[in-house]
Amino acid sequence: MEQVSAYPFVKTLKRRQLEIGFVSLPVTISLVIVVILATRLLVKKLNEAYGSTLRHVPGPWHAKFTDIVLRYHNVVGDKYHWLTAMHKKYGPYVRIAPDEVAICDPAAVKKVHGLGTDFRKRRLPGQALNIFSMSEPRAHRARQRFYVNAFSNDKIKASHLPAVRDLCRIFIDNVREDASNSPTHSADLYKWCMLFGYDVAWEVVYGNAATRGVMARRGTIDEVMMGCYIQLQNAWLRFSYPTFVIARFLIPVIPSLRYTFDVFGWYQHYKDLAEEGERQSKIAARTTFVQGAQFDEKDGKYQLEGGLRMSQYDIAHDITTFLGAGGEPIGATLVYLIYTVLRDPTLRKEIEDEANRLQEPFTDVQVEEQCPVLDGTIYEALRLFGGGLTCLPRWAPTAQQLGPYTIPPETCVSSHIHQLHRNPAVWEDPERFDPRRWMKPGQSKALQTDKFQPFSSGARGCIAIHLVMTELRLFVATFFRELPGLSLGPSVTEKSMRILDRLHFAPVSKSLEVVLPESKS
Numbered sequence: 208m209e210q211v212s213a214y215p216f217v218k219t220l221k222r223r224q225l226e227i228g229f230v231s232l233p234v235t236i237s238l239v240i241v242v243i244l245a246t247r248l249l250v251k252k253l254n255e256a257y258g259s260t261l262r263h264v265p266g267p268w269h270a271k272f273t274d275i276v277l278r279y280h281n282v283v284g285d286k287y288h289w290l291t292a293m294h295k296k297y298g299p300y301v302r303i304a305p306d307e308v309a310i311c312d313p314a315a316v317k318k319v320h321g322l323g324t325d326f327r328k329r330r331l332p333g334q335a336l337n338i339f340s341m342s343e344p345r346a347h348r349a350r351q352r353f354y355v356n357a358f359s360n361d362k363i364k365a366s367h368l369p370a371v372r373d374l375c376r377i378f379i380d381n382v383r384e385d386a387s388n389s390p391t392h393s394a395d396l397y398k399w400c401m402l403f404g405y406d407v408a409w410e411v412v413y414g415n416a417a418t419r420g421v422m423a424r425r426g427t428i429d430e431v432m433m434g435c436y437i438q439l440q441n442a443w444l445r446f447s448y449p450t451f452v453i454a455r456f457l458i459p460v461i462p463s464l465r466y467t468f469d470v471f472g473w474y475q476h477y478k479d480l481a482e483e484g485e486r487q488s489k490i491a492a493r494t495t496f497v498q499g500a501q502f503d504e505k506d507g508k509y510q511l512e513g514g515l516r517m518s519q520y521d522i523a524h525d526i527t528t529f530l531g532a533g534g535e536p537i538g539a540t541l542v543y544l545i546y547t548v549l550r551d552p553t554l555r556k557e558i559e560d561e562a563n564r565l566q567e568p569f570t571d572v573q574v575e576e577q578c579p580v581l582d583g584t585i586y587e588a589l590r591l592f593g594g595g596l597t598c599l600p601r602w603a604p605t606a607q608q609l610g611p612y613t614i615p616p617e618t619c620v621s622s623h624i625h626q627l628h629r630n631p632a633v634w635e636d637p638e639r640f641d642p643r644r645w646m647k648p649g650q651s652k653a654l655q656t657d658k659f660q661p662f663s664s665g666a667r668g669c670i671a672i673h674l675v676m677t678e679l680r681l682f683v684a685t686f687f688r689e690l691p692g693l694s695l696g697p698s699v700t701e702k703s704m705r706i707l708d709r710l711h712f713a714p715v716s717k718s719l720e721v722v723l724p725e726s727k728s
């Protein structure tokens with residue numbers, strides 16, 4: 208009887224064991240897979256962290272394993288401040304991600320950017336192919352040679368100087384008009400400085416900025432801000448792809464999100480500009496870029512010097528780069544220059560006096576020769592607030608020795624130019640805004656030295672140095688002659704002027720309010 212009664216129990220037990228075995232097999236397999244993948248990931252991470260010579264480069268502990276902190280600072284736009292803190296803590300070489308090193312040592316920056324370097328730019332996903340992004344040196348050299356004449360000192364002086372002078376005038380008129388329409392008699396200089404820079408670039412590209420430019424038609428700042436929005440979108444995309452995808456659907460509810468997540472809207476803006484470039488190609492043909500060149504109808508390309516062939520589309524992409532580079536860096540440099548001078552009454556008086564002694568119509572060379580404090584102020588603004596990219600990333604196909612460190616192939620090496628310009632080993636009292644340092648005997652004013660390179664250096668340095676120095680000199684002299692007695696508006700504070708790092712530099716408030724004296728408007 209007992210045997211009989213025990214039988215069903217034994218049967219049930221066996222079934223349960225079978226069932227447990229049946230259920231646990233996939234779980235066990237999954238667990239094994241997870242453990243294998245986790246181990247592989249761990250080994251990979253440990254290998255990235257400690258398996259290469261990068262392990263010797265100092266930096267925060269997390270940078271050995273992940274770039275998430277770097278990406279976060281990219282998203283919030285304070286990479287500049289974070290990198291500054293990192294350099295202060297760890298020195299001129301800092302590992303900021305498993306495969307990225309930030310540098311500000313003059314010798315290393317020279318090696319990475321100087322002529323004959325093995326380091327290259329890299330075109331990032333989604334980036335248009337243009338003179339700025341292309342990485343292959345031979346193709347870049349050919350294209351650069353083509354544009355170099357348009358941006359040469361002779362060409363700028365011969366063809367564009369009067370137009371830049373006109374644009375300075377339009378700037379002053381617009382600021383005065385804004386002030387006279389404002390109950391507080393104020394105007395936003397950030398907007399007009401950005402538009403001014405954009406229009407000067409427009410002048411070089413199309414030659415009709417005084418009538419067709421964005422200042423002449425009192426355009427908006429959004430029209431000229433490309434780099435910063437593209438950076439914001441790319442930073443989000445890399446930081447959190449799901450957020451990037453989902454947030455687009457919230458734009459109807461929170462319209463301000465469009466700046467970050469309306470990727471199609473901004474690319475449409477880019478596209479419009481490229482199309483505008485194509486529409487303008489005939490004007491360009493009559494003026495600067497394709498002067499005297501044959502257009503081959505068969506393949507739709509211009510035949511250019513040195514056998515270079517470029518389509519209108521190629522040129523349109525480059526034009527977008529020139530216009531983008533024209534507005535944001537110039538706008539930022541000028542805004543911080545004006546902000547700094549307006550806070551220092553003695554310096555401002557010296558600059559106004561020098562500018563007032565110039566005879567109209569003056570040239571940039573006269574400004575350089577006759578206004579040493581003003582010229583020193585421009586150099587100092589370029590040193591401390593030069594609006595070019597805050598980080599210049601490069602990659603080398605082979606291992607490279609930078610200072611005491613061996614950098615493995617394909618590591619991203621980012622030069623932090625602003626930190627180079629604040630290096631206490633080569634600059635006396637580096638944080639101090641001191642135009643007179645440029646007036647000291649023996650102080651070089653060369654713009655591409657090891658310790659001072661606001662425009663970078665080597666083959667990939669800024670193509671527009673002569674244009675930039677011409678426009679800065681004419682602008683600053685005109686500004687302090689024509690707008691005396693300005694004061695900073697109540698919205699301007701150290702907090703509002705904190706640097707926002709979005710590819711280029713900008714004040715976090717994206718504004719610089721100034722109040723004009725009533726009688727001068």
Ligand code: HEM
Pocket residue numbers: 338339340351408411528529530532533534536537540593594595596599600661662663666667668669670671674675
């Ligand atoms: C204050 C004004 C400016 C500053 C500080 C500045 C700075 C720079 C820097 C640092 C680079 C190197 C970027 C890199 O290595 O990735 C650069 C490249 C470049 N800049 Fe400027 N820039 C200014 C204005 C302009 C203007 C007005 C234009 C054109 C109208 C321009 C056109 C370019 C182009 C085309 C390149 C790429 C050159 C190449 O890769 O061959 N820049 N600039």
